[in-house]
Amino acid sequence: MGRERQKKKNRSSKPKVRPNSNRTKAGKTKVNFLGNETIAKNWDRKLTVSQNYKRLGLSSRLNAPTGGTEKKSVKGEDPAKKLRDSLAIAGPRAATKVATQEVQVERDPETGRIIRVIRPEVDENDNPLNDPLNDIMDMDDEKPAKKPQTDVVAALEAQAAEEEEWLATKKQPRKQSQREEEWIASLVEKHGDDIKAMVRDRKLNPMQQTEGDISRRVKKWKAKHEDTT
Template structure:
């Protein structure tokens, strides 16, 4: 039977690490999907059981052009592209060349395709001229159409100047007025090393030189 001194010694050396049950709970909480932040239309059409790519495809938010090197999950079906035979060499692209070597590895010829007619035909995409009406893109799904309407009717977000930034601009304007070039060269006041264009935009956002002076 342990004496009181040994019991107090065991209590003082008790581990403060979290228990296994607590660690398991923390892992389960970290594996939970974060809450979806966005318009209510997108939240209603979002399926939590699907991946992000599957939800985008179902909502019609994916481009019609196939994306190369697209990451697929283990459950999705992988498409095997047909490989070219080894004895057939791929034709060089426009502006590139192919080096031909002999059996010893010496360069004996360089083939460069200078025919740009194919490239011009591929890149000759008709664009509407000035004054012509651009064709409207119709959303594929109801979610896309509602998101486009929400984007067209939403007002721009007004950016406000912080208190510390306004104090810093007030000190610059109080010393140099509207001389932004001198503000840029001041190493003591221009602690953030802002350029002249950045200082002009910040003064404009804060309401102008007259408002900062007041």
């Protein structure tokens, strides 16, 4: 028999956090920012994960955020412009309204009639119909400016380059074992250079190694023995 409160806790659907669990009370995975020395030095515990990543010049997720993002208000910004939809189509009055321009005219010296109107050169990106999609297409054509690289990103890239060089020097080609060399030697002694016969040999090839696999092994075995001889 237990208390009523204990029974309610046992029946509760709220996930219980274990002491050694790698998840928070909300069920999200904890971020181990102490795994890297550079990030641990520049990590601010008072900020959230997204805020820390943004401050350090990193990305918390590769895909676009699924929820809302934090927006900072700019001083002197008109709230009406902020709420205005960029894809909203202007009304008929706004479309018919044309800005006044100054043009040059060429007149007939005798009669004074206008012969030709000299208009200013029209910009290629001119938008006389006030089409909102035109501005978006112009923005897509422009190359996005690269974000300035932070000191943390530069340190992480240098660390990654050092680790890559270390792994390249550490990596060594696979060597054939003594048992494998004896097996290849018996195949070559019996069948010579006939790889297909080696594949069909059930006694010497009980594991049914493929033609390509045996060919690679024989080639490596011959290269080693040619160097020794």
